[in-house]
Amino acid sequence: MAKPTVKAVLLSPQRELGAKPLLVVGPSLGTSTVLWTETAALLGDDYDVIGWDLPGHGISPTVTEGFDVAELADAVVDLVDSVSPESAFHYAGVSLGGATGLQLGIKHGHRLRSLSVQCSGAKLGTPEGWLERAGTVRKLGTPVMIQGSAERWFGPGFMDRQPEISSRLLHALRDADRFGYSFCCEALATFDVREQLGSITVPTQVIAGVEDSVAPPSLAEETAEGIRAGGGSAVVETLDGVGHLAPAEAPAAVADLMRTFMKENGL
Template structure:
């Protein structure tokens, strides 16, 4: 295992660093920072928003050996420290990016101001399923995932309504490095933090899509219940007509929920 390297893209207007609170946003497997473009634009007047890419996706170099989700969380902290050493930040992430958020809460809670985990869970899928997918993509490349991902990612009708957004996301998947993608699958195969949720001490919101077959609202409720069991404030939100990529499918709603959560908690 070796800690991967992740790179960032500034998603808010260029200005003096540190003049606004920092919000770091994380991707779903197979996507890139384009997942957050519209939601970040809606929050960019109030927050400095940077998005990071998974190994082998978007701007980030691919990995040459395996890593786990905790090491992705370490890599995110390293990334933040390269921009603003030691700064506390808000974090939001989708699916694998949300799993990374839970690991940030468990391992680096002192660095977080708030946590928004979206379309994710404390465990996702089965180890067997992820390992099989890793093997398939290593052999055949990421284009083999496009049809299945399109069905999982978007609620019915979204691709017709927003072909621009869905095609950008599917292009990101096609362009992702097969080995980086496969290592991410293997990290998800080993990911299970259900017993550690009670150690999260930062206010957390869990957002789910009602149409999400990968991480349905019950997963968000499980996360919230586990965090509350440790005595920390947490809240779940379920979005109608949304599947697995909430910030792309419902940017106005997601930005509003995030803004309200951060403000209500004096953050």
């Protein structure tokens, strides 16, 4: 195992960093920072928004050996420190990016102002399923995932209503490195922090799409209950008609929920 390197894109207006509170946003497997473009635009006047890409996705370099989600969280902290050393930040992430957020809460909670876990949970899928997918993509490349991902990612009718946004996301999947994607699958195969949720003390928001078959609202409730069991604070929000990529599917709703939560918890 080796800690990967992740790269960032500034999603808010160009200005000197530090004038606004820092918000770091993380992606779902197979996507890039384009997942957050619309939501970040709605939050960019109030927050410095930085999006990071998974290994082999977007602008992040790929990897040649495995890593786990805890090491991905370490890489995000290194990224923040390269931009604003030792600063506290708000964090929001989707699916694997949300799993990374839970690891941040467990391991680096003192750095977080708030945590928004979206379309994710403390355990996603099955090890067998992730390992099978890793093998398939390593052999055939990421385009083999496009049809299945389109079905899993979006709520009913979204691709017809928003062809440009859905096309950008599916192009990010097509362009992802097969090895980086496969190593991310293997990281998800070993990810299970259900027994550690009680150690999260940072205020946490868990957002779920009603139409999400990967991380349904029941998983969001389980995640929040695990945090509350340790004395932490966690709220659950559900979005009708939304599938697995909430910030792209419902940017206004997600931005409103995040803004309210962040202002209630720090800045």
